[in-house]
Amino acid sequence: MAKAGARAPILELAGVTAGYGEIQVLWGIDMRVRAGEITALIGSNGAGKTTLMRTLSGLLPVRSGTYRAAGIDLSAARAETILRAGIVHVPEGRRLFGAMSVEDNLLMGAYLRRGGRGEIGRDLDRVFHIFPKLYERRTQAAATLSGGEQQMCAIGRGLMSAPTLLMIDELSLGLSPLLVEQLVAALRQLNAEGVSILLVEQDVTIALDLSHSAFVMDMGRIVRSGVSSELLSDPIIRDAYLGVIED
Amino acid sequence: MLAAQVLINALVLGCLYACIAIGFSLVWGVLNVINLAHGSFIVLGAYGAWWLYHAFGIAPWYALAIVAPLFFVFGYAIQRSILNQVIAAPVLVTLTMTFGLDLLLNNVMIYFFTADFRKLTLSPPVGSLSFGGVVVPVDRLIALVLALALTFALYVILRRSRTGRAIVAVRLDRDAATLMGVDVKSIYAIAFGIGAVMAGCAGVLMALIFPISPLVSTAYLTKAFVVCVLGGLGSVSGALAGGLLLALIEGVGSVLFGPALATTLSFVLLIVFLVVRPQGLMGRKGFE
Numbered sequence: 303m304a305k306a307g308a309r310a311p312i313l314e315l316a317g318v319t320a321g322y323g324e325i326q327v328l329w330g331i332d333m334r335v336r337a338g339e340i341t342a343l344i345g346s347n348g349a350g351k352t353t354l355m356r357t358l359s360g361l362l363p364v365r366s367g368t369y370r371a372a373g374i375d376l377s378a379a380r381a382e383t384i385l386r387a388g389i390v391h392v393p394e395g396r397r398l399f400g401a402m403s404v405e406d407n408l409l410m411g412a413y414l415r416r417g418g419r420g421e422i423g424r425d426l427d428r429v430f431h432i433f434p435k436l437y438e439r440r441t442q443a444a445a446t447l448s449g450g451e452q453q454m455c456a457i458g459r460g461l462m463s464a465p466t467l468l469m470i471d472e473l474s475l476g477l478s479p480l481l482v483e484q485l486v487a488a489l490r491q492l493n494a495e496g497v498s499i500l501l502v503e504q505d506v507t508i509a510l511d512l513s514h515s516a517f518v519m520d521m522g523r524i525v526r527s528g529v530s531s532e533l534l535s536d537p538i539i540r541d542a543y544l545g546v547i548e549d
Numbered sequence: 550m551l552a553a554q555v556l557i558n559a560l561v562l563g564c565l566y567a568c569i570a571i572g573f574s575l576v577w578g579v580l581n582v583i584n585l586a587h588g589s590f591i592v593l594g595a596y597g598a599w600w601l602y603h604a605f606g607i608a609p610w611y612a613l614a615i616v617a618p619l620f621f622v623f624g625y626a627i628q629r630s631i632l633n634q635v636i637a638a639p640v641l642v643t644l645t646m647t648f649g650l651d652l653l654l655n656n657v658m659i660y661f662f663t664a665d666f667r668k669l670t671l672s673p674p675v676g677s678l679s680f681g682g683v684v685v686p687v688d689r690l691i692a693l694v695l696a697l698a699l700t701f702a703l704y705v706i707l708r709r710s711r712t713g714r715a716i717v718a719v720r721l722d723r724d725a726a727t728l729m730g731v732d733v734k735s736i737y738a739i740a741f742g743i744g745a746v747m748a749g750c751a752g753v754l755m756a757l758i759f760p761i762s763p764l765v766s767t768a769y770l771t772k773a774f775v776v777c778v779l780g781g782l783g784s785v786s787g788a789l790a791g792g793l794l795l796a797l798i799e800g801v802g803s804v805l806f807g808p809a810l811a812t813t814l815s816f817v818l819l820i821v822f823l824v825v826r827p828q829g830l831m832g833r834k835g836f837e
């Protein structure tokens with residue numbers, strides 16, 4: 303499934319550390335994510351996946367090490383700069399603006415874009431095309447959406463930021479298998495259109511099935527990485543992650 | 550007939566109360582800052598109207614166009630230079646800051662204008678209209694219309710503009726707003742600036758009707774506070790509902806028990822609301 307290609311890595315981390323106040327969570331992350339791929343990030347609860355995503359999107363500062371995206375150094379960049387570089391974070395728990403309408407949530411995704419009504423309107427149509435449910439509910443407050451619709455709205459909002467890399471934290475959490483299937487299909491479609499995707503996913507089978515390559519995180523470090531299909535058949539991975547999740 | 554008069558008075562006063570409270574509510578809701586200087590901002594706006602009228606003959610309804618941008622710059626600068634430095638600190642710190650600001654502003658106003666009451670008197674007077682026994686002074690009518698217009702303008706800004714949406718987004722979820730590329734600190738400054746504009750403009754409208762003195766700033770602050778509690782923090786509709794309710798209670802209360810007890814009555818209601826329905830009439834909303 304992995305595409306061959308010698309493009310510059312869309313993410314390049316070397317020795318990245320980060321944390322909250324006194325607590326250090328990331329202990330030197332090394333990672334190269336290839337452009338054009340779907341990449342999975344897996345690991346048990348508390349491994350630091352969310353913390354890594356928050357660091358990549360600039361919600362947490364990089365304490366040491368370097369973080370580059372498509373060749374640009376973002377180690378000291380603010381969230382705004384990172385977003386302008388096309389790195390977009392769909393956060394854990396969706397974090398929609400509950401009292402705002404679906405459409406206003408989507409427009410918030412385009413906050414930084416000065417493309418004018420035309421360009422933003424076209425992207426809005428694109429999101430409504432991918433998720434027709436959102437079109438039906440566009441005037442409804444986001445808080446009143448079902449869990450699946452909320453996830454669509456969160457992903458749609460991310461798309462409105464015109465991502466080159468879309469980072470999604472917990473795609474399937476709390477969603478029915480049918481919905482997850484729909485979302486997975488949507489992500490494949492987006493990827494085919496050229497959006498790189500970094501996916502944090504509890505369901506390791508889904509994650510490895512969907513992705514080209516994957517990183518395994520434990521206690522704030524990357525402990526394994528490789529081609530997803532190979533990791534899927536790796537007995538150690540099966541034991542550590544698939545066994546636990548399947549029972 | 551008395552009932553109709555009381556209702557009309559309450560309508561006028563209620564819209565003014567809403568106008569007084571709305572900036573206070575915005576700042577409280579978005580920044581989590583209780584701006585104790587809000588009452589002094591209002592009085593400053595009233596002096597602005599007084600001065601513009603008596604020095605240059607600029608009528609209060611035109612004065613709004615001058616006061617509004619000045620107050621925006623004033624509020625924006627205060628937030629950028631002072632409050633943003635301590636915004637992450639516990640509420641008590643910002644509360645103390647705005648308390649200090651209030652003392653400062655109030656004393657400066659006493660120094661320049663003295664504590665004496667002065668009244669902006671339009672000449673020639675605009676008179677009053679009467680509808681079958683119900684008398685409405687025209688200046689009050691103008692104040693009512695302008696108060697509604699300002700309130701509606703704020704509603705439209707928050708609802709329809711890009712910056713307005715960002716203000717609401719910051720209020721709802723600061724981290725998520727940051728992920729959208731919103732510069733939270735600058736949104737804070739803009740929100741505080743808008744709060745100051747609403748206070749300054751409310752002051753201009755108050756000057757049309759009531760005597761001006763630095764001493765009334767506390768009364769304005771208290772009204773703003775009560776309106777927020779009655780109507781619920783964080784929405785334009787809440788401020789309107791709270792303002793009308795407060796004016797109605799005061800109006801009916803003063804007919805039944807006399808004006809002195811009317812204010813007391815509104816505080817009793819404040820306490821009842823805090824206990825029974827702390828989210829206010831309209832509940833907590835995203836300020837839309």
Ligand SMILES: Nc1ncnc2c1ncn2[C@@H]1O[C@H](COP(=O)(O)OP(=O)(O)OP(=O)(O)O)[C@@H](O)[C@H]1O
Nearest residue numbers: 322325327345346347348349350351352353354394
């Ligand atoms: N705001 C915070 N303050 C302090 N510590 C935190 C904070 N958020 C997370 N942590 C700690 O950082 C560690 C990593 O948490 P993180 O949320 O990154 O894990 P995760 O891999 O996303 O887990 P999960 O799969 O459960 O979402 C945990 O030990 C957690 O307790």
Ligand SMILES: [Mg+2]
Nearest residue numbers: 351352353394
């Ligand atoms: Mg997580």
